[in-house]
Amino acid sequence: MSLEKQNEKREKNLTKARNKKCEPIAEEILRIIAKNNELAGEYDHKKSLKVFGPIQVEINKLMKEKELTMSEFNYTWSIVETIISQVKNFSNMAVQHAFNAAECKLWEVDEIKDVTLQNIDNVLQ
Numbered sequence: 385m386s387l388e389k390q391n392e393k394r395e396k397n398l399t400k401a402r403n404k405k406c407e408p409i410a411e412e413i414l415r416i417i418a419k420n421n422e423l424a425g426e427y428d429h430k431k432s433l434k435v436f437g438p439i440q441v442e443i444n445k446l447m448k449e450k451e452l453t454m455s456e457f458n459y460t461w462s463i464v465e466t467i468i469s470q471v472k473n474f475s476n477m478a479v480q481h482a483f484n485a486a487e488c489k490l491w492e493v494d495e496i497k498d499v500t501l502q503n504i505d506n507v508l509q
Contacts, residue, residue, distance in 0.1 A: 410463035
């Protein structure tokens with residue numbers, strides 16, 4: 385096996401090991417955040433410390449217990465951000481799809497680009 389192939393295999397194994405370690409931690413971070421029922425709202429500095437301080441302490445304790453390296457710490461947070469982003473994107477896509485379907489139904493067309501001036505007149509009358 386060539387040196388390049390060996391390096392690729394080693395990198396793949398390291399990625400699998402990192403994922404195996406960091407993914408469950410990212411999921412636990414999401415659970416820690418989710419169990420707090422005071423997240424939404426406007427915050428001054430004092431309230432931010434009160435609400436987010438205990439969350440930060442619990443998350444950092446978890447990461448220390450799991451003996452994360454700085455690289456794993458950053459990677460774990462990137463997993464958390466990716467999960468939140470994916471959920472947001474899927475939710476947005478579902479709402480946008482429903483909204484587009486409602487618009488088409490309102491205008492009586494198969495695609496919104498097919499709206500005619502007559503369709504507009506029909507809706508406005």
